[in-house]
Amino acid sequence: MSVQHGATHAGDLRLETDVLVIGSGAAGAVVACELAEAGQRVVVVEEGPHFTPQQYGVMRPSESLRKLWVDAGLAFAIGLGDTPMINVMMGRCIGGSSVLTGGVCFRIPGSVLHQWSTELGLTELTEAKLEAAHESVERALHVEEVPTSLRSRSSQKFVQGAERLGVPMKPIVRNTKGCNGCGRCNFGCPHGAKLSVDVTYLERALAAGAEIWSDCRVDRLSFRGARVTGAEGRLLDAERRQPRGRLRVQAKRVVVAAGAYGSPLLLQRSGVGRRSGQVGRNMTVHPAFRVMARFKEPLRGWEGALQSVYSDAFEADGVTLTGLFVPPGVLAATMPGIGPSHLRRAESIPHLAIFGGMIHDEGNGAVTRGLFGPQMTYRMSAKDRHSATVLMRRMAEIFFAAGAEEVFLPVLGLGGIHADRLPSLALERVPGRQLECGSQHPLGTCKMGVNPNGSVVDPNGKAWDTEELYVVDGSTLPTSLGVNPQLSIMTMATRSAWKLRELPLRG
Amino acid sequence: MGWRKSALAAAHPLAKRDQGPLGSASVSASEPSSSPFPLRQPGGAPIVSGRFLRRARLLAEAIFASHAGPPPRQRLDWLMLEAEDYLARGGAQIRFTLGLAAFAVCVLAPLWSWRLRSLASLEVNARVAALERLEASPLAAPLLAVKAMLCVLYYEHPDAAREVGFEPTCLTGPRSPAAHASAGVGS
Structure with missing residues (x-):
């Protein structure tokens, strides 16, 4: 088994699965791995290309920027008021930003969890209740x-x-x-020494039978009433990232894990979260x-x-x-x-x-x-x-x-x-x-909360007003962390995945 | 278009000729990344406008000039190929923003130095002076944006890196036994 490339797939691509995971970064990889190992059929689609450590390890920094990063590393947030223009750097490749971080792993700070569990009413997000998820990720990533x-x-x-x-x-x-x-x-570890998700969780997901596709851009989610039924998009060519064939995935459950930039855009295009008006805000x-x-x-x-x-x-x-x-x-x-x-x-x-x-x-x-x-x-x-x-x-x-x-x-x-x-x-x-x-840390654009009018997803990551649609990535973090978020995102993803594997899949 | 062709022709000889001892450890650093990348839209128009590249080259000649003059022509050719590839992959908004920035710099720099001539008509020394004045002014932002992109690319050239004392021991990613031991997903 290996990663399959939308860029070289002839014609249109139609897939049918139990769980569709959109995005292969820190969160998507964890969900895919945990669910595949639990015996569910999982398909992961990633907009970015696939490069192995041998390939990205020999790229010059600017080559890495133009091939692995969103907008060649030049994406920016326009500063409003007395605010600078901010260069926001995000990965777009198999493994997502985890391929491109410095590898820093901080647990979600206790003070932050205290705020979430008391002031914001997210009572399950305490240090004690997240301990097992934290430990699981640290073990898988060999945090040292x-x-x-x-x-x-x-x-x-x-x-x-x-x-x-x-x-x-x-x-x-x-x-x-x-x-x-x-x-x-930051440009991809040339020695395979950084245990990013492409060399850890995604390998495990593949071994457990998950299907992983690169070069697949999801344009919108498909619904029957409030229930998500899959996603549609395009296959992209390898170099210019221009659309080729059509992509259609039918799934019993969809997990959006496209990051704090990609996830809100996908939800907005799909008409999700109109009631709260919070999709894309709170970044x-x-x-x-x-x-x-x-x-x-x-x-x-x-x-x-x-x-x-x-x-x-x-x-x-x-x-x-x-x-x-x-x-x-x-x-x-x-x-x-x-x-x-x-x-x-x-x-x-x-x-x-x-x-x-x-x-x-x-x-x-x-x-x-x-x-x-x-x-x-x-x-x-x-x-x-x-x-x-x-x-x-x-x-x-x-x-x-x-x-x-x-x-x-x-x-x-x-x-x-x-x-x-x-x-x-x-x-x-x-x-x-x-x-x-x-x-390097955009977060919070599909905020988790207990009130459907003030948040995008519920405390389990399910998008309000929908069925079987979950958002699991840095976009759901209710507030800023104050520390590098990689481990925190993966811990929250582990928690979500453990909950999802217990939820029966409806036909 | 003529310039574009000459730049392409010059690029590969450069990889052999303008490469010092450092290049032996980082051969890929002097090979343009652009060769396999189609730099034209389906209709045939270039993705990155020749006008932008000409302006960027004018600026690069000044930004990286030494007391002896601008950098070697072949190195600038290489830089422009890299810039073209970089921007072609960077997305339309980025191209528009940097294109606008380069245009603004070429208009503002001579005016800020009280010269009613185009930046292109100024000798390199005069261009350096005009850009220095602009950089120290409240209108520096467009210049800094273009300069940032050019610097990121320029100092990846092994000769440029060596000239400022940088030895990128690992930034070209030597393959090690460890890399093969952990081959990565789906390899």
Whole structure:
């Protein structure tokens, strides 16, 4: 058994199954695996292409961007009000974003679960009740701590500065086995060391008899009354992603797992969730900012684990700091200068350390179909805007404490700053549009809740006002997490799958 | 169109000629990704407009210029092929946004330097100066958008990477025994 490719299938494709899973990322893979192993007939359809680790492992970063990411990694959310434009990066391939994460695995924070189970009435979402699902995912993914020996010198510098200022740093845990710290997790692990779902859950799903199809775009869900009966779409060609033959899948149950971008668009196209008007709303993104620092000595920050340490010392301000590194082109892109002045700064790349920070944000974004195609918008709250200022200032202080000669804040046009300039820098007055901001964590666009008028899915993930239609992915998370969401999404997917396998399938 | 043909012709010789010791560890880095990708719409029109590519090249010549002048022509040819492939895969909205940004930069940069000439008519040094002024202005956003895309691609060229001291030991993804041990779903 292997992944089948819609791109090479001749003519139209018609399938019939018990459960159709739309999307093969972190959530869809878990559901497919759990249900197939429970004996159900499962078909997974994925819009993106299929590449094996041997194939994506030899891609240059920009090749990976253009072949594995939504809109070649250039998708963005338009900033509303005092908000920057946010580059939102999402995977579109067999394995989804899990192929392209740094591998960071955080459990759903206890404080978040407390809010969900008390304030939001989602009483089953407690630490105790999710423990088995958390454990199951951690076991399947071989979640382990990043050893100190894999820390890049870039991260080591940041840790030194943090220690000098008394900011506690902690080792990150990731889904890896045999990582050698080559630092390119974000473009697909070339060594098969990152246990993304394409090398774990989807392999198990195939072994249990699931059918997995790449290059299959679902355009709309099919219904008989309120009951979903399957989905329709198109097969896509391999390169230009243009429609070829027709796709029609008949299923007793449908699980939508296309992520916080794809799932609401599919529901909107299918007319689901009109009553609440909440489909596509409430998007959180964990707005993320990176700060770079130039040191006198070369660091070669690309050598070592991409992400190895983090700090939650500023959680009260809604900020989590996490290590990272990015390719030289991305570094050079954010450095000021044209011509010789640009090259002079680019030559400092081996001397650069980088660290990132993200904001535990409020849900003020949206995904809509738009006049010219799908569109994301995001409005940063005053609280989150304040968090961005805290984040930049603290990270700069830490780098200066580590001995950085110059720090580059994510403020367009600012250039490098020296330590004596930082205290007088009015970061809170920098217009939002001047901030350089990214996100890898869009969440919450098909929010789970107990009230059909204020949410898209019920506490079990079933879309309100429908039968046999479930949404299982990051789009259902009721609030932002404040931590990297991969493990959280998979834990919620495991919980949903365990519930679904107990529900009888009706003919 | 003439430019497009010459760029295509120049691309492959570049892979052999303009490649230093670093290239031996990253041969694929100098091979254009675009060759197997049909860059034309079914009707025959190019997906990425030649006008955008000409503007992007004007900007790249300045952004990556050293005191000795713009980068080697072959490297710019390679860069434009990469840019074309990248944008062809990036979707219509992205192409529209970056196309608009490149147009805005070409109009604004000379004006911001009080020059009533087109950016294309300026020598590289004058172009560098005009773009530097624009980058430091409140109107920098379109320039930064195009510059970001060009930088991501340009520094993947092994010679460009080497010139700034970057050795991408793993960014070209050497196949290891471990990769074959965990071959991935459906392989």
